[in-house]
Structures are given as structure tokens and as C-alpha cells.
Amino acid sequence: MEWKKGTIDGVITQKLVKYVDERGFLTETVRLDQLPEGLQPVMSYVSYTEPGVSRGPHEHEEQTDIFAFIGPGNFKVRLWDNREGSETYGKYMEFYVGQDSPTTVVIPPGIVHGYKNVSKTERGMVINYPDRLFMGWGKKELIDEIRHEDDTTSPFQMES
Template sequence: MANWKKDKISGVIIQKLVKHVDERGYLTETMRVDELPEGLNPIMSYVSYTEPGVSRGPHEHVEQTDIFSFIGPGNFKIKLWDNREKSDTYGNYMLLYGGEDNPITVIIPPGIIHGYKNVSKTARGMVINYPDKLFMGWGKKDAVDEIRHEDEANSPFSMED
């Protein structure tokens, strides 16, 4: 097991999002194919809402890349750990904040353990994901590509500080 140190993680991309505001509200581009790494092809999308104080993850994928957009409502603490033994940044972790106050898209390659926690006091937080694999494969007939570290006793991966 790595001795985790706070630093950048190879392959993780953080894109600051812009809110274009006018009298109608705002518009934010959350994902553009022409701004993705070459060969990354999102294949589905979903929206999740997370209650205040609740975490999702940490977990990792063997093959799937996640493209998460944190735009609000709500604000999130996001933690990433590079668990890829052959990576030049193996053992690094990142701590980010994204959401209503800091709209970002985060691209997370396979093997990066990740989780997020809604740190808002009262707002249910929204996250959009554009993964490059179908959940449970075509027709939902395959195994789920997910290693759930939040279910492990004494896991070294925690959303708490």
C-alpha cells in the first residue's frame, strides 16, 4: 500500500467551468468532445443528487473513465487517490472542492480511487457524469465495473479528513 502524499495525479484533468449569466439565469458548458483527451468517448450520462453531509464512494473502476461535472446546486469535497502501481504518481492523492461556488469538470481515469461528499449545510447537491462505459454493459447484462472501498473495513480511503 502506498504512503499517500498530497500532489497532482497523472491523467486527472480539472477544467474550470464558466457560468454565462444573463437576465434569464445562466448557461454552463459541462463537457465538450473537442476538449476531451484523444480517444475518450463518453457513452452515457446521468445526474445524481446527494443529500447534505452524505458521501458517494470512495470507489474505483477497472476500465471506466468518469467525467464528473460539479456545477451546483450544492458544493462538494472531492478526494482522489492514485492506486495504479505502474503510475508515475502512484501514492499521490488530491483534495478538490467543486460545485456551485467553484464549477468544475473532473476527468478521472480507471484505477483512480475517487469519492465526493456534499459539504453544503442544506442544499441537495447535483453531479452530472459522462462515463465512457455503459453501466453494466450493453443491455445491463455485465458485471458492474466498480471496486467499492467504502464497504471495506479499515479502508485507508476515507472522505473524512
């Protein structure tokens, strides 16, 4: 399949506002009144990614990820609509977010996603508010993740 650049149904990007004063800044990263109806985060975690390093691409069968890229660091994000039957199946998106462009990104199930820290020297931080518990209640379930990053023949690559 040849992937075509375009918007993907269900993916939401929301530019964030940093309220800055002499103390530093404050940013609202997630508000239930700004999420699709019925989408509710059930946990959160913070990850740091070293400069030049990618996470993903991978996808979830049931989980929606709600990533907040506020800095430190800047990221290239790539998304592919891998949902057969979707009106945007076969489309991909690529954009830059992070310290220079604070953004929350909502990624529904079936959207392959990955991001790369494009900062030269700065470790990049990402906050995620998924709508599923990692490994389920009490960490007793299988991980809802299909990993593509280790397959060099996968059509999902962070570098074009």
C-alpha cells in the same frame, strides 16, 4: 502505504464558465474537443446527494468518469492514484467544486474517487458522462466498480 498529496497523472480538472443573464445561466460541461484524444462519453446520468453525505470512494478497472459539478451544492472531492506502475502511484488530491466553483473532473480507471456534499442544507447535483455503459450493453455485464466505502480499514476514506 502513506499517501502523499500531489497531482495525479491523467486527472483533469477544468474550471467551468457560467454565462449569466436575466434568464438564468448556461454552462458547457463537456466538449469532445477538450477531452483527451479517444475519450468519448457513451451515457450520462444525474445524481443528487443529500447534505453531509458521501458517495464512494470506489474505483473502476476500465471506466473513465467525467463528472460535472455545477451546482446546486458544493462538494469535497478526494482522489487516490491506486495504479501500480503509475508515476504518481501513492498520491492523492483533495479539492472543492460545485456551485461556488463549477468544475468538470476527468477521472481515469484505477483512480479511487469519492465526493461529499459539504453544503449545509442544499442537496447537491452531479452529472456524470462515463465512457462505459453501466453494466454494459443491455445491462448484461458485471458492474465495473471496486467499492471501498464500506471497508472501515480501507486507506481510502473521505474524512482525513
